Amino acid sequence: MKIAKTNKLSINAPFGLGQIEFERETLSNKELDIAWKIYVQLATRKAALEIDENEDSIEDIYNSWYELFTTTREYLTEMPAVELRGNANAQKIVNLAIDVLNKGLRPHLTKWQKKYKKWYNQTSNTQEYKDKDPQDIQRHFPEFDDLVKDMKSVNHGLMKYAEELKKITREEKPSFWKLAINKIKRIFK
Secondary structure, three states, rough: OOOOOOOOEEEEEEOEEEEEEEEHHHOOOOHHHHHHHHHHHHHHHHHHOOOOOOOOHHHHHHHHHHHHHHHHHHHOEEEEEEEEOHHHHHHHHHHEEEEEEHHHHHHHHHHHHHHHHHHHEEEOOOOOOOOOOOOHHHHOOOOHHHHHHHHHHHHHHHHHHHHHHHHHHHHOOHHHHHHHHHHHHHHHH
């Protein structure tokens, strides 16, 4: 039995961005660093933690997403352009990060953020709401259910993104024995 050695690391990108393969052996420290930094930003912000519309403030979530945009841009600019040239791994990490922001996060922000903030700023300053918590006020947004549904969809995509980035930074190449055992299991299925 011949055991094929795998040098590929596949991730399933969120937001319908498809499957992306990396050459595991050639991931540079800089590439791993950027993936790790973005993962930490996601995993420690509301961006990739389950949203609870009864406890979380929509304004805080939007602020967290804004910071995610800011830090992701900073991390991506740490990658010197010369390292992108001819480097498929680096290009994939950069393109994935940009696509998640522009195709995953930005559509929600474009549709909802300005509308919600305008409503919230006007409403929270009225006599009726001035002494209420943000969570109480936000429930009165006329399109609250639709906004939260869309926000949770983006949130789940960002949680998936965090998990996939974790695979890039932490997943180790399977050993010869693990590959052999998996091959035997497939034969006897």
